[in-house]
Amino acid sequence: MPANQENAAEKYMSIDIQSGEITVKLQLRRLEGDTKLLSALTARPEYSDPRSIEFDMGDVIYVNSLGIAEFISVYRYYNVEKGKKVKIIFSHLRPEIAKIFHLVELGQISDIIIR
Amino acid sequence: MRSTEEPAYSRVEKSSQGSRVELIEDMIRFFDQQGIELNIDRYELYLVLDEAITNAMEHGNRWIADKNVFVTIRRSVENPEHIVVKLKDEGLGFNPDHLPGQLQLNGALSPRGRGIYIIRKFCDVSFNAMGNEITMIFTEQKQ
Numbered sequence: 001m002p003a004n005q006e007n008a009a010e011k012y013m014s015i016d017i018q019s020g021e022i023t024v025k026l027q028l029r030r031l032e033g034d035t036k037l038l039s040a041l042t043a044r045p046e047y048s049d050p051r052s053i054e055f056d057m058g059d060v061i062y063v064n065s066l067g068i069a070e071f072i073s074v075y076r077y078y079n080v081e082k083g084k085k086v087k088i089i090f091s092h093l094r095p096e097i098a099k100i101f102h103l104v105e106l107g108q109i110s111d112i113i114i115r
Numbered sequence: 116m117r118s119t120e121e122p123a124y125s126r127v128e129k130s131s132q133g134s135r136v137e138l139i140e141d142m143i144r145f146f147d148q149q150g151i152e153l154n155i156d157r158y159e160l161y162l163v164l165d166e167a168i169t170n171a172m173e174h175g176n177r178w179i180a181d182k183n184v185f186v187t188i189r190r191s192v193e194n195p196e197h198i199v200v201k202l203k204d205e206g207l208g209f210n211p212d213h214l215p216g217q218l219q220l221n222g223a224l225s226p227r228g229r230g231i232y233i234i235r236k237f238c239d240v241s242f243n244a245m246g247n248e249i250t251m252i253f254t255e256q257k258q
Binding site for chain 2: 062064065066068069072073075076080096100103104105106108109
């Protein structure tokens, strides 16, 4: 990915990895499909084989279906395309967003944890 | 808002990300000004309107700025508890019969169809035959 595109993605989030566990702290209020989550995670080789990816949603007040699709893309990339077993965790979710995540059945995927 | 065939709210909006948010907020403001409390909360109403407007601007009008979205809101004559919201775009439409009723098996991983699925969870939905006009019927909260 070109450096300018990588920077564009990383301005929306900070990414940390420790012992194979990635934490993505989202630093924007609205997730509407233009965050480039997957691009940010595929930009660096150290993010290529994690055990889990936790999205810290503490700053996020709104997610629409395009935002949800970004998380699905991340899940599919690791667990379907690359055939790995990567847990996807959502933390500090507002109740109204958690309700929508459950509504679209994200919570029914065993590797996606909403807390 | 009285029950009438004439819309109490009518607006035409160009297709752009900025006008999308402006239109959602204007519609929410109209509900607030009219004192209309629906049987869904404000977050859910915002989300449903966003999904419908985004569909119209993205899939219908392809984000072509000159193409409009036409919105009306009225109270149903037949059932005054029902608030009828119509959105029409200037796209080619689609065959509404091809829409899935809900997310398909393995649907949580489906890359598409989540927007209309969300809309259907919160209101009654129908389309015109051409597929370029959605009608959403919301129920007013009883006091």
